Amino acid sequence: MPTPAKPRRAKRRKPNPYLAWAKRLERTRPGLVDFTLDGLASIYGQPPWARRWDPTSELILTILTQNSADVNAEYAFIELRKAYPSNRPIEHHEPGPGWGGAGLPDGVPPDWTLVDMAPLEELVEVIRPGGLPNGKARGIKAALRAIHEARGDYSLEFLGEMAALDARTWLTNIKGVGVKTASVVLLFSFGMPLMPVDRHVERVSRRVGLLPAKATSDQAHDYFLAMLDPSRTHEAHVNLIRHGRLICHSQRPAHELCPLRERCRFVDPKAP
Numbered sequence: 001m002p003t004p005a006k007p008r009r010a011k012r013r014k015p016n017p018y019l020a021w022a023k024r025l026e027r028t029r030p031g032l033v034d035f036t037l038d039g040l041a042s043i044y045g046q047p048p049w050a051r052r053w054d055p056t057s058e059l060i061l062t063i064l065t066q067n068s069a070d071v072n073a074e075y076a077f078i079e080l081r082k083a084y085p086s087n088r089p090i091e092h093h094e095p096g097p098g099w100g101g102a103g104l105p106d107g108v109p110p111d112w113t114l115v116d117m118a119p120l121e122e123l124v125e126v127i128r129p130g131g132l133p134n135g136k137a138r139g140i141k142a143a144l145r146a147i148h149e150a151r152g153d154y155s156l157e158f159l160g161e162m163a164a165l166d167a168r169t170w171l172t173n174i175k176g177v178g179v180k181t182a183s184v185v186l187l188f189s190f191g192m193p194l195m196p197v198d199r200h201v202e203r204v205s206r207r208v209g210l211l212p213a214k215a216t217s218d219q220a221h222d223y224f225l226a227m228l229d230p231s232r233t234h235e236a237h238v239n240l241i242r243h244g245r246l247i248c249h250s251q252r253p254a255h256e257l258c259p260l261r262e263r264c265r266f267v268d269p270k271a272p
């Protein structure tokens, strides 16, 4: 008589580490996310969302901000407009709170075909006023090439029809476009609930204790997705940035002005 086959054990699903953290945080420090957002809203208000401008301009401007101040990225974008003008209607940049530059003046958008076709060395010289031009020129050309190869033009408006995480994956599949850049484009051009984590957001969140100590900067994006009510993503991003710039400085943070101090683990490692 043949030996009966052993019943297969059902495979245990690996727990999602981001959701597990969000649950643990709520269990050990209840209400901390809302406490943080409400505290920040008490001094900065709840910023209304408004579309900054079209997603291709947003992507290229965000590449120009990588490791540079927003105001320098603006200089470089203005040079792009001058060097490669298109015959499209004048575009308006709606920077909103959270943007660290002055906001771009209205102007004719660059012709993305000309930028794509420009010799690399020429593009490097054009965007030099923004700093770190070599890597950024490569990044811009790679992004425009990838969009054109996939879509036949340079528009990213189709991303607005996709689910947020699918759209993020589409963008991060482009070489040089990381999860922060993709999240900026999708949050500010389409209002998708994706949290860009820049150095200010990361510093304040780590100090308060919203992120696990070992989380990498990239992982921080997904921890926020698990913790945040999607309707507060834009508010969380903008107000954490403002707080990092105005009060929770990297050196000598102004704890005495901070509405988060009674629950901040940087001030008190045992804070509730």
Ligand code: SF4
Binding pocket: 204, 207, 208, 247, 248, 249, 253, 254, 255, 258, 259, 260, 261, 262, 264, 265, 266, 267
């Ligand atoms: S209490 Fe101090 S360290 Fe904590 S969030 Fe406020 S300013 Fe930053």
